[in-house]
Amino acid sequence: MPDATTLTNESADPIDASRQMFIRRWGEMGGYWGINRTMAEIHALLFVSNEPICTDDVMERLLVSRGTASTNLRGLVDWGLIERVHLRGDRREYFVCRTNVWEMFETIVQQRRRREVEPIVETIDKCLEMVGASKKGQAAGESENVTKFRTRLEEMQGFLSTFGTIVDMMVTLGPKGLERVSGMMTKMVR
Amino acid sequence: MPDATTLTNESADPIDASRQMFIRRWGEMGGYWGINRTMAEIHALLFVSNEPICTDDVMERLLVSRGTASTNLRGLVDWGLIERVHLRGDRREYFVCRTNVWEMFETIVQQRRRREVEPIVETIDKCLEMVGASKKGQAAGESENVTKFRTRLEEMQGFLSTFGTIVDMMVTLGPKGLERVSGMMTKMVR
DNA sequence: CAATACTTTCAGTAGTTATTGAAAGTTCAG
C-alpha cells in the first residue's frame, strides 16, 4: 500500500475509495443521532471490513489516537454493535461488526427505547397522576385548561405506545414478514 | 403568583409542576436526538400550554435570554413544529405548537428523512456504482471481498428502503389504520 | 415622520464534549 494513500486516507483503489466514502457519510450522520462522529466512523469501518480490525488498524485508517480508538471501540461493544474476537497467534484484540442489518436495527431500537422513550413514558405517567390528583377542587375555568393539558399528554402517551408496538413488530417480523405487511398496508391505503 | 415560584421555576400548583416536569424531561431527551436542550424545552413548553406564548413568556418561564428565545423559536418554526400567531390588540408575536401528535410525527419524520436518510442512500448508491464499475478485472481473492462488501451495502440499502416504506405507511394510515395493522401483525406473529 | 414596541443578529464568552499522549494497568510467554 503506497504511503501517500495511507496518510491522506484517500485511495486509488475504487473499493477502498468506496469504503472511505461510506465511512465519512456514516460518521457525519452519526452526529444527527447523538452518536459522536468518530464512534460512527469506527462502526462504519468495521461494517465495511471483511476482516476483523484491531486498535492499530483503526488508528491508522481513521487517523485518531490510541485513546480515542480504545474508548470508542469499547463504546461500540457496550452498545452491542461490535464484538471482540481473537485471532490465533496474535495477542491483540480484534473487533468485528454484527453485519446483519436487522439485528443491528433491533439492538439500536431496544437500547434507544430504554434510554429515550421509556423515561418519557414514565414522566408522562407521573405528570398524569399529578394532574389527576388535582382534578377535583379546581375552578371551572381552570378545569378546562386541565382537561386540554391532560388530553395532550394522553395523546402523546398513546402515540408512543402505538409507535413502540409497531417497532416491536417490525423487529419480530423481520424483512420477510414486513414485505407482506407492507403489501397489506398498500392495499389499505388504496 | 408568588415571586419565589417564578424565580425558581417551581410551582406549588400541581398542574404547573406537572408541566415543568414534562418540559424538563422533553428537553433532556432532545439531547439524545441532536436537538438542543433549550429548543426541546421551548417546544415542550408550547406543547403543554393552552394559550399562545410570546418571547417574553419563554424567557420568563425557562430563564433564558432574549437571543436564545428568539433563535430557538425561529428554529422550531423552521422545523415546522410551531407557528407564529398574532393576538388582537397585542403587537407581539405569539407562538403555538401543532398539537396533533401524528402531524408532529409526520413533520419530524419527513425532515429527518430528508436530512439523514436520503444522504446515506445517495452515498450508498454512489458507493455501489464505484464498486460495480471495478467489478471485472479483479483478482480472484479480491473478488470475494468485493462481493461481501457489495452485499453489505445492498442489505443496508434494502433495510433503509423497507424502513422508509413502513414509516410512510404509518404516516398515511394514522392512528386508526395502525390499530388494524397492529392487529394483523399480531396474528402473523402468532 | 418620529417615537415606540417589538424582533433579530452577532461578537464575546461560558460551558460542554472530544481528543491526545503519556502513564498506569493487564496479560501472557518464557
Add this chain to the structure above:
DNA sequence: CTGAACTTTCAATAACTACTGAAAGTATTG
C-alpha cells in the same frame, strides 16, 4: 517472576456549541 506486548485510563487541552446582552433592524401607531 520478569519483560514485552498490548489495553485502558485520565489530566490537559483543543474544538465545538450554546448563551448572553447590547446594538441594529423592522414594523406599527399616533
